[in-house]
Amino acid sequence: MAGFNGIIGHEQIIEHLRNAIQLKKVSHAYILDGEEGAGKKMLAAAFAQTLQCEEGGTEPCGHCHSCKQAESGNQPDIIYVSHEKPNSIGVEEIREQLCGDILIRPYSSPWKIYIVDEAEKMTVQAQNALLKTIEEPPAYGIILLLTTNADAFLPTILSRCVTLRLRPVRDALIRDYLMEQLHVPDYQADVCTAFARGNVGRARKLAESEQFTELKDHVVHLMRHIDDMEISEITDAVRRVTEYKTEIEDYLDLIMLWYRDVLLFKATQKIDGLVFSDEINYISARAKKSSYEGLETIIKALEKAKVRLKANVNFELTMELLLLTIKEN
Known part of the structure; x- marks a missing residue:
């Protein structure tokens, strides 16, 4: 103490x-x-x-x-x-x-x-x-x-x-704490800090969670390659997402953070402030591909998917519609 x-x-x-x-x-x-x-x-x-x-x-x-x-x-x-x-x-x-x-x-x-x-x-x-x-x-x-x-x-x-x-703690303080006290790498500290929303305890829990790291890695892999996927591969991806059904809100929030980075980079062309800064090549490529209207469509689709899943709409159908929307925009 x-x-x-x-x-x-x-x-x-x-x-x-x-x-x-x-x-x-x-x-x-x-x-x-x-x-x-x-x-x-x-x-x-x-x-x-x-x-x-x-x-x-x-x-x-x-x-x-x-x-x-x-x-x-x-x-x-x-x-x-x-x-x-x-x-x-x-x-x-x-x-x-x-x-x-x-x-x-x-x-x-x-x-x-x-x-x-x-x-x-x-x-x-x-x-x-x-x-x-x-x-x-x-x-x-x-x-x-x-x-x-x-x-x-x-x-x-x-x-x-x-x-x-108790108010949310500033992101800079949480990031420094994760890196200096827990020796978390900067790219991991960025994601955990953004996800914690000002909650130090949650940030620490995420940083120490192998399950969250696995979830993040799965989302990053999917976002890297979704543009090149065929429809059959999208269907396979949905089947794999069902493994994270109990953590689907975190899963969708990670995708939301990814597209927040894409939107930020498209607007500023700067790496500063990106959560997934270590994925800049993929973030940059997506920013070039998608229009502002397309990115807005994706963000709305993510919000709609959350609402549908809370209303117990079919999980596989909801996720397939979401991933197709992401691929098309």
Whole structure:
């Protein structure tokens, strides 16, 4: 655990939390709202470790007893609320692990901090039980609710918490992180960064996924050669695409990124900013072949294919129509 300094992006949230610590204006309840993989757990852990650090600064020292306990997951006054059912957090779990436990003073720290991950899964009864604690918390109590959907909370919960919404992280920061920290090659980092849409956790997951690399390679091979394919080869290609049926949205998004590159290169004649920059020869050839109207037709066909597949239209027919549209334009 590297404290706030080890977190990629989210500068405004980090500044808010550091200021709260420095000015001694820490709230008793926070909501960290952001999509899965956005960094909520890292922010909550860094905040909790900093608050409990014996040095009393705005960044955990990393070497005091409390910091070492936090890094090993054994700090007794940083409590992670768990739940047995995958889709709900029940009232008894909140009462036993939080509402009842918070009445016991901290063991060795100035604060007693509760981190509730997937907090949107709390039942209405669980939220009502938590509300009583949030309304009258002990002076040492801090509750951090991590969620992908703050709208799932009761208005009374929302009104009594400080809500911090995680925004997408800049692509340049994610790309640098993948290349410098994970040693991902630049061409792979470009694709993962574009695909992650500002989500560091998702970018890392994609970079480490052999399945995603295989999917990308398949799409690139198809895009390289589709112009030269006969109709029978298109039909064979559709059969191979069925192997990726469960990941078809990612598959179509990769094709969309390819044609976004084609369109960008056609307009600028520059390699800068291309996701598939290592495929410049094929990108350039396609840009020369296709008109702006043709590229617009392909992009619309991709969007239409997504809609059809979500509506459970025949998979093979949808993909065959799409690939034929790409070949003809």
